Amino acid sequence: MSYKAIGVHYLILLFWGFAASCYQTPTPEVSAQPPVVASADQSHGLGRIPEVLIDGSELTLIAREPDIVTPTGIAVDEMDRIWVIENHTHLRQDNYLGPTVDRLLVLDGYINDSGQKRIVEFATDFTDGMSLALREPGRALIATRASIIEFADLDGDLLADSQDTLISLETEEQFPHNGMSGLVIGPDRKIYFQCGENFGSEYTISGSDGISILGKEREGGSLYRCDLDGSNLERIGTAIWNCFSMTFDDFGNLFAVENDPDGMPPCRLLHIVNGGNYGFQFQHGRDGLSPLTSWFGQIPGTLPMVAGTGEAPSGLLHYGLGHFGNSLKGTLLATAWGDSVVQSFQLNSRGSSFISEAKTFIKGPRNFFPVGLAIDSKGGILLTDWASISYAVHGKGRIWRITGPGFDNKQNIKPLNSGDRRIRAQAAEKMIKNSSSKPLSQFSSKDITDEGKMSLLMAALNYDHVELDGLLDLALKEKNELVRSAAVRILVDNSLENKEEFYVNIIESDESPYVIREAIYGLFSESSFNKVVKFFEQDDPFINTAIIKTFGKPNNYSFLIENSKSNNPDIR
Numbered sequence: 001m002s003y004k005a006i007g008v009h010y011l012i013l014l015f016w017g018f019a020a021s022c023y024q025t026p027t028p029e030v031s032a033q034p035p036v037v038a039s040a041d042q043s044h045g046l047g048r049i050p051e052v053l054i055d056g057s058e059l060t061l062i063a064r065e066p067d068i069v070t071p072t073g074i075a076v077d078e079m080d081r082i083w084v085i086e087n088h089t090h091l092r093q094d095n096y097l098g099p100t101v102d103r104l105l106v107l108d109g110y111i112n113d114s115g116q117k118r119i120v121e122f123a124t125d126f127t128d129g130m131s132l133a134l135r136e137p138g139r140a141l142i143a144t145r146a147s148i149i150e151f152a153d154l155d156g157d158l159l160a161d162s163q164d165t166l167i168s169l170e171t172e173e174q175f176p177h178n179g180m181s182g183l184v185i186g187p188d189r190k191i192y193f194q195c196g197e198n199f200g201s202e203y204t205i206s207g208s209d210g211i212s213i214l215g216k217e218r219e220g221g222s223l224y225r226c227d228l229d230g231s232n233l234e235r236i237g238t239a240i241w242n243c244f245s246m247t248f249d250d251f252g253n254l255f256a257v258e259n260d261p262d263g264m265p266p267c268r269l270l271h272i273v274n275g276g277n278y279g280f281q282f283q284h285g286r287d288g289l290s291p292l293t294s295w296f297g298q299i300p301g302t303l304p305m306v307a308g309t310g311e312a313p314s315g316l317l318h319y320g321l322g323h324f325g326n327s328l329k330g331t332l333l334a335t336a337w338g339d340s341v342v343q344s345f346q347l348n349s350r351g352s353s354f355i356s357e358a359k360t361f362i363k364g365p366r367n368f369f370p371v372g373l374a375i376d377s378k379g380g381i382l383l384t385d386w387a388s389i390s391y392a393v394h395g396k397g398r399i400w401r402i403t404g405p406g407f408d409n410k411q412n413i414k415p416l417n418s419g420d421r422r423i424r425a426q427a428a429e430k431m432i433k434n435s436s437s438k439p440l441s442q443f444s445s446k447d448i449t450d451e452g453k454m455s456l457l458m459a460a461l462n463y464d465h466v467e468l469d470g471l472l473d474l475a476l477k478e479k480n481e482l483v484r485s486a487a488v489r490i491l492v493d494n495s496l497e498n499k500e501e502f503y504v505n506i507i508e509s510d511e512s513p514y515v516i517r518e519a520i521y522g523l524f525s526e527s528s529f530n531k532v533v534k535f536f537e538q539d540d541p542f543i544n545t546a547i548i549k550t551f552g553k554p555n556n557y558s559f560l561i562e563n564s565k566s567n568n569p570d571i572r
Helices: 006-015 421-433 439-444 450-462 468-475 481-493 500-509 513-520 526-538 541-551 554-563
Strands: 058-064 071-076 082-086 102-108 118-126 129-136 139-144 147-152 162-171 180-185 190-195 203-206 212-215 221-227 234-240 243-248 254-258 267-272 307-309 313-319 331-336 341-345 348-350 353-355 358-363 370-375 381-385 398-403
Touching (some): 071 129, 082 129, 102 129, 190 243, 267 313, 267 331, 307 358, 500 513, 500 526
Parallel strands (some): 071 370, 129 180
Antiparallel strands (some): 082 102, 190 221, 254 267, 313 331, 331 341
């Protein structure tokens, strides 16, 4: 949610007399209101309702207050149960009558046709809940302002039995939504998250194994990743504002929406790469108006946005299914809280990165404030709705479900070719675990899509399959440059190939900027630097970032100093 409107929102709160809605808090398990299909002439007491701008789509109100209030993060499990953070602590006012802590609720029976619906309080006892991810059945990860917590159901009763803090944040700053958020589990089974601009205060992020990273005073926000148990914490990008949500596409590329550039619109959709510098440092002013702040990648060494977004983007999702036709298949969907819309972004290549333009997918009235996004097993899109312009928790909230005109189409598709990444991942995992299966022959089959090949490759990596090396060799020969670049990324990130000559040969033989960028991360010597320094002349900031990340180290001081004397200004 945008900071530049804070003053206006607080004036609104004053006019309301800091009033909070009175409502009955759901018990750990309650009978809930049935979902209703909303239409223009049937608003069910909501006034105007959101409009889906694709013909034949259907919008359903799944839940609303008092069953759900001020929801943020959302996820859907393999049984189509809806998991949602119910926030009661965000800028909480003294006369607010809700619980004093946030809750993780499970809405069971809202998507399937069983007719039995219930709401279960899976976990509580946390505050400033922002993002949600499901690790595996019965295990949920929550990013709060100051922690990433894993709640686990050990006996299958849909109630958390254990609570473990995987990542902790120590800082003097307390504002509820410029700390940690943006939680997502990658295809490499690592946790990705961010720590926002934190009002420029110093902070320390610590993992479960004692690794700590210092966020210096006035440096801006950063992006991190760690293993599923909170170990091996590392910083992967910096100079962001607040990336409230992140998502991966089908080829392992990471994207984030940044909320937001304060006094310098637009907000940004970012392509996140290792070592990325996205141009915002708090020391140059929070308003973003300094000429030393680089929102558009205009300063050398910083990265441009993929696209501008609507105001205060809070959720981001890759949608790979065809239920809404080609206009939505393979796009990124982003909620714009401040503009009451959901936007779609079709990705197009730009050098070794991407470019796009926003298109409105859902347009809502001024009581529609979308936050989180998720997909169910039937291809429906789930959406949390803060339901008010008030920053403070206020006792209202909704969950919507959107289905497309292709929703009921019955197609005989191999699970490994499904448009749903989760189905592909399950099929690939089953194949990898089956001792009699032949992943190499499957990967070589013309009947498997590029997305299916990626799922098979990631499953082999995650389970250390004996044929992983062979699969990587095949992937490096694929026609699709995003498959080839993913294979190189896997080799570098997991130290599966440490010979520098291997990556030099790829750089010299593969014409794809995506592949070249990933291969640069595998280099380390002065001789290889001399072979790639020429890329500074090609004006691809993402390749420049790979070179800077790889070679910008103290032990390379001498040859970097020599290159700073180059007659070529791009190299200098």
